[in-house]
Amino acid sequence: MSQGRGNSAFTKTMLVLGFVFLYAPIISLMVYSFNESKLVTVWAGFSTKWYGELFRDQQMMAAAWVSIRVAFWTACGSVVLGTLASLAMTRMRHFPGKTLFGALITAPLVMPEVIIGLSILLLFVSIGPVIGIGEQRGMLTIWIAHVTFCTAFVTVVISSRLSELDRSLEEAAMDLGANRVKVFFVITLPIIAPALISGWLLAFTLSLDDLVIASFVSGPSSTTLPMKVFSSVRLGLSPKINALATLMIVAVTIAAFIAWWLMRRDERRRQRDVQLALQKG
Structure with a gap:
């Protein structure tokens, strides 16, 4: 009995x-976003002035707007692409090249982002003039690169649900x-809706957070938020970065809670429908 209690206490402690x-640095960052001092490690009193400074920073706001639209x-x-790929892999049991198709879809999961960004950049350089991109890389090229990268993650999420x-x-619906x-x-899409929402939120977060790939395929007029933050940090830490990170953490937390609530509601509804079907049977 004492050994079981010891194991339980050890597990809870770990x-x-x-x-x-995991979360102490995040909480510390959020607390220091309300710091009066310009130094991010010295507490000088409670203040929200850095949030005002953040919203008055036109370059930071422009970069945030670019990132939000791209994401x-x-x-x-x-x-859309992940759903189509998932349907192909789960509904089409046998077709020539299925193994290769699955490998190509999931390759970005294990491939370094540097390789992905460089390869897409070389693609744009080689065929850019043909498709009308040329040297004018911007939001369109970032969007193409991010879709290429994020589709693999979305496909895994939706495939598991399908x-x-x-x-x-x-x-039964086709028989009718x-x-x-x-x-x-009418049937499939409502059932896999929680997976679609989860995949959408995952892709949105990955795109909003990406720095490496966007650095390769962006242009002078399409600076994303991670690129702006990275360049600002290199010149010195500012409490504005803490304020920005706090807002992003709050936004991601709210989005994750909404996704959890939707999935929980769908699971309860499914269990209720199963119970009703068993009672009627």
Whole structure:
């Protein structure tokens, strides 16, 4: 009995230490965003002036707006392509080159971002004049590169949900006269909606956070927020960076909570439907 209690206490202690190791720096950063002093490591009193300074920084706000727009459209494009790729891998059991197709889809998961950014840059340099990009790299090139990178992550999320989907629901709908397109939009899409939302949020976060790939494919007029933050940190730490990081943490936390709530609601609804079906049966 005492050995079991000792193991439980040790497990709880390690869990607490792990959470402290992960979140203490984040909490410290958020606390010092309300610091009066210009020094990020010296507390001089509570103040919110650095949030005002942040919103008055036109270059920082412009970079944030670029990143938000790119991340939004990257998430949308990645979900569309990831859904199509997931349907191909889960619904088309056998087709020539399926193994190669799966390997190419998931390659960005294990490939260094430097290699991805450099390869896409060389692609734009070689075929840019043909497709009308040329030397004018900007938001479009960043969007293409981020979709290429994020689609792999979205595909993994959606594929795992599609592989667990009960095919009998789709077959029953087709037996009742629905075509495949209607079955997808009426049956499949609502069921995998939580996975789509999770993939969208994941792609949005990855795009918003990316620095390496965007550095290769961006132009002078398309500086993203991570690029701006990185260049600012190289010149010296500013409490404005703490304020910006705090706002991003709050936004990501709210988005993650919304995604968790939607998935939890969907799971409860699914369990309730299963119970009703069993009671009727």
